Amino acid sequence: MEWFSIKPLVASVVYSILGVAIFWLSFIVVDKITPYDLWREIVRDRNLPLAIIVAAMCLGIAIIVAAAIH
Numbered sequence: 001m002e003w004f005s006i007k008p009l010v011a012s013v014v015y016s017i018l019g020v021a022i023f024w025l026s027f028i029v030v031d032k033i034t035p036y037d038l039w040r041e042i043v044r045d046r047n048l049p050l051a052i053i054v055a056a057m058c059l060g061i062a063i064i065v066a067a068a069i070h
């Protein structure tokens with residue numbers, strides 16, 4: 001089994017966990033700097049335009065994190 005190495009698998013798991021942690025941390029920061037509660041506005045009040053903006057922001061953060069880790 002010389003074609004299988006555990007080192008790339010461990011590196012992938014570590015980078016995945018690191019990327020998700022950085023993504024959630026940046027989302028929490030954005031949530032704290034907005035003047036209202038994003039979760040309440042999106043889920044309870046069903047604010048679709050705000051949900052679209054937050055989704056675009058999440059995609060942008062995810063792309064930045066992925067590029068930084070890559």
